[in-house]
Amino acid sequence: MSTSTPQDSWQNPWHDAWLPDAAFRPLGSRRVLVALGPDAGPVADTVVAEVRRATRLFGGSFTVSTPQERADGEHDLTLELGDAPQVGPDGFVLGRRDGRAYVRAGTAAGLLHGLHALVRRGEDAWGADDDEVVDVPASSLRMLDHWDNVDVHPVMGQVERGYAGGSLWFEAGRVREDLTRVAAYARLLGSVGINAVSLNNVNVHRTEARLLTDGLPDVARLADVFRPHGVRTYLSVSFAAPMTLGGLPTSDPLDADVQRWWAEAADRVWAAVPDFGGFVVKADSEGQPGPFAYGRDHADGANLLARAVAPHGGTVFWRAFVYNHTQDWRDRSTDRARAAYDHFQPLDGRFDDNVVVQVKHGPLDFQTREAVSPVIGAMPRTRVAVELQVTQEYTGHQKHVCYLGPWWSEILRFPLTQNATRTVGQIVTGLPGPADADDPDGPEAAPRRAGGVVAVSNVGDDAFWTGHPLAQANLYAFARLAWDPESDPVALLDEWIGLTFPGADPHVAATLHRLMDGSWRTYEAYTAPLGVGFMVTPGSHYGPSVDGYEYSPWGTYHFADRDGIGVDRTRATGTGYTGQYEAPWRDVYEDVATCPDELLLFFHHVPWEHRLQSGTTVVQHVYDSRADAVDEVERMVAAWADLAGLVDDALHARVTERLAEQLRSATEWRDQVRTYVFRKSGVPDASGRRIY
Numbered sequence: 001m002s003t004s005t006p007q008d009s010w011q012n013p014w015h016d017a018w019l020p021d022a023a024f025r026p027l028g029s030r031r032v033l034v035a036l037g038p039d040a041g042p043v044a045d046t047v048v049a050e051v052r053r054a055t056r057l058f059g060g061s062f063t064v065s066t067p068q069e070r071a072d073g074e075h076d077l078t079l080e081l082g083d084a085p086q087v088g089p090d091g092f093v094l095g096r097r098d099g100r101a102y103v104r105a106g107t108a109a110g111l112l113h114g115l116h117a118l119v120r121r122g123e124d125a126w127g128a129d130d131d132e133v134v135d136v137p138a139s140s141l142r143m144l145d146h147w148d149n150v151d152v153h154p155v156m157g158q159v160e161r162g163y164a165g166g167s168l169w170f171e172a173g174r175v176r177e178d179l180t181r182v183a184a185y186a187r188l189l190g191s192v193g194i195n196a197v198s199l200n201n202v203n204v205h206r207t208e209a210r211l212l213t214d215g216l217p218d219v220a221r222l223a224d225v226f227r228p229h230g231v232r233t234y235l236s237v238s239f240a241a242p243m244t245l246g247g248l249p250t251s252d253p254l255d256a257d258v259q260r261w262w263a264e265a266a267d268r269v270w271a272a273v274p275d276f277g278g279f280v281v282k283a284d285s286e287g288q289p290g291p292f293a294y295g296r297d298h299a300d301g302a303n304l305l306a307r308a309v310a311p312h313g314g315t316v317f318w319r320a321f322v323y324n325h326t327q328d329w330r331d332r333s334t335d336r337a338r339a340a341y342d343h344f345q346p347l348d349g350r351f352d353d354n355v356v357v358q359v360k361h362g363p364l365d366f367q368t369r370e371a372v373s374p375v376i377g378a379m380p381r382t383r384v385a386v387e388l389q390v391t392q393e394y395t396g397h398q399k400h401v402c403y404l405g406p407w408w409s410e411i412l413r414f415p416l417t418q419n420a421t422r423t424v425g426q427i428v429t430g431l432p433g434p435a436d437a438d439d440p441d442g443p444e445a446a447p448r449r450a451g452g453v454v455a456v457s458n459v460g461d462d463a464f465w466t467g468h469p470l471a472q473a474n475l476y477a478f479a480r481l482a483w484d485p486e487s488d489p490v491a492l493l494d495e496w497i498g499l500t501f502p503g504a505d506p507h508v509a510a511t512l513h514r515l516m517d518g519s520w521r522t523y524e525a526y527t528a529p530l531g532v533g534f535m536v537t538p539g540s541h542y543g544p545s546v547d548g549y550e551y552s553p554w555g556t557y558h559f560a561d562r563d564g565i566g567v568d569r570t571r572a573t574g575t576g577y578t579g580q581y582e583a584p585w586r587d588v589y590e591d592v593a594t595c596p597d598e599l600l601l602f603f604h605h606v607p608w609e610h611r612l613q614s615g616t617t618v619v620q621h622v623y624d625s626r627a628d629a630v631d632e633v634e635r636m637v638a639a640w641a642d643l644a645g646l647v648d649d650a651l652h653a654r655v656t657e658r659l660a661e662q663l664r665s666a667t668e669w670r671d672q673v674r675t676y677v678f679r680k681s682g683v684p685d686a687s688g689r690r691i692y
């Protein structure tokens with residue numbers, strides 16, 4: 001058994017995540033030259049601070065010079081800020097020549113990213129001469145949205161859908177005095193290339209709204225903490241702010257006083273934070289105010305704010321998560337999945353250049369499995385960002401191991417448009433695709449669509465940042481996929497393991513890999529089957545409640561009866577949702593014979609004994625996969641137990657406790673879903689395993 005207490009091995013009362021000192025050993029034991037221009041700025045100061053820290057810890061040395069000065073002595077590594085037009089504002093060049101390593105970038109942010117790329121390579125960065133690597137992020141916007149409430153919300157708590165304690169920056173109605181931990185968080189984000197953070201919940205409650213007015217000095221304090229790590233600050237704002245904060249009688253986007261109010265609000269924000277990023281808006285969605293109240297549409301609403309922030313170079317992230325949440329469950333003609341497309345696609349071409357329409361990756365709501373939202377590909381004259389969910393609202397509340405990298409990779413690599421050649425990742429980053437010449441909107445359409453990659457954060461003030469220590473891997477993988485949507489999520493998992501557990505016994509790395517690699521599919525296999533979604537406890541969204549939402553107003557139904565299950569979204573007989581896709585997907589999904597098994601019940605209502613492409617029937621698939629998945633969770637529990645003494649004690653204890661809950665919860669899912677399906681269908685489980 002290891003005898004040290006965990007805090008002995010961490011630098012702070014919180015876990016070091018993927019930046020433990022030991023990960024800096026290869027860098028810190030070298031002779032490093034940092035060559036900067038004069039007044040290189042706060043991010044350059046961070047580069048210097050990182051090098052200083054690492055070399056002090058591990059006995060190396062470092063010199064800071066300007067490129068004009070001749071630096072004396074021999075160096076193993078040069079970090080150089082200079083002319084590097086080929087890498088843009090964030091990228092870098094990394095290489096080795098004559099036995100020495102170098103990082104070159106045109107900006108301090110690029111240099112910081114290059115430094116951390118070198119750290120990620122570990123000792124490999126210091127071997128023989130190597131080909132130069134030019135690393136430029138695919139997306140210029142890599143953003144985390146925090147759903148943090150300034151006040152503790154009576155139902156949702158301090159962080160809406162947060163499973164890792166309170167907010168890192170808000171506490172009891174205000175911004176914390178001590179922002180040391182926020183700085184540590186900003187350092188983590190900067191190290192993996194996140195460059196934008198929205199500070200508060202998209203559901204803007206009254207106290208949050210005031211961040212726009214008397215809260216601005218606090219916003220400025222937070223921006224000061226994020227800035228040295230290359231991260232710009234954004235706020236979620238309420239569309240009704242001209243009324244609630246400004247005392248105006250209306251928030252009508254076409255009203256001149258409302259327009260003036262927003263312009264003055266923007267002036268105040270940028271006066272307080274000159275490099276402020278912009279606003280995130282949830283409007284006409286789940287009770288949030290919006291332009292519909294005035295008979296206006298979402299382009300009118302978004303452009304109102306866009307014009308207010310444009311003089312400052314600001315951007316408006318306008319969410320497309322708009323649907324009727326007070327639907328009558330008896331109404332079979334309304335399909336929540338259709339809503340975002342129906343509202344937004346007709347507006348293509350009407351949004352100002354500094355509006356980004358932020359689209360959830362699926363048409364429903366961050367389910368464990370959904371089709372990719374057709375909206376992402378349907379607005380060629382609009383900048384579109386994809387929104388992922390790192391916080392595990394529907395994937396186990398950071399109590400279950402659920403490594404989401406493979407899921408996000410599937411989404412980002414999904415070839416949504418141009419006859420299945422252009423991926424979601426290419427659309428939202430503007431990267432050229434193979435068929436751009438044939439783009440109906442011309443080869444120049446791609447960059448116009450680039451809005452970025454955004455996700456809802458999963459951190460809180462928990463000692464491990466994310467409640468479940470292994471959920472840190474999701475934050476890490478999101479950032480790395482936002483940088484390069486083509487990255488291999490399995491390689492990213494190993495990268496995270498290597499950094500977070502440096503120098504660990506190879507058995508540790510192998511076990512972590514085994515536990516996490518397939519964990520999303522395991523989670524999928526014991527929860528709602530074949531893309532049907534939900535079946536969760538209403539409100540909390542944790543644990544099974546098969547009919548929990550079936551007779552609710554939320555538009556999330558599975559329609560199980562004695563004959564079958566699933567939602568008919570076909571053009572032929574259903575809601576017509578398949579018609580929102582381009583070819584070939586509109587036909588692939590329309591036909592029950594070609595629809596992928598994992599999405600079958602999302603697109604079709606089928607008999608219980610319908611035969612899947614896998615060869616088994618729907619009902620037998622539900623029986624087998626749920627039971628097999630719980631067996632797998634039992635193996636995960638045993639594998640983790642085997643690591644006692646080989647990893648930090650506190651971390652081991654936390655994961656052990658969470659795995660016990662995962663096993664309990666997965667067992668509950670298994671037994672409820674299997675029993676439900678048996679009682680509805682009357683079809684016995686051919687494997688003979690127990691049903692209640």
Ligand code: GCU
Nearest residue numbers: 160161202203282321365393
């Ligand atoms: C989900 C989630 C809400 C959240 C909403 C959103 O519905 O349950 O808590 O506010 O998504 O993304 O706006």
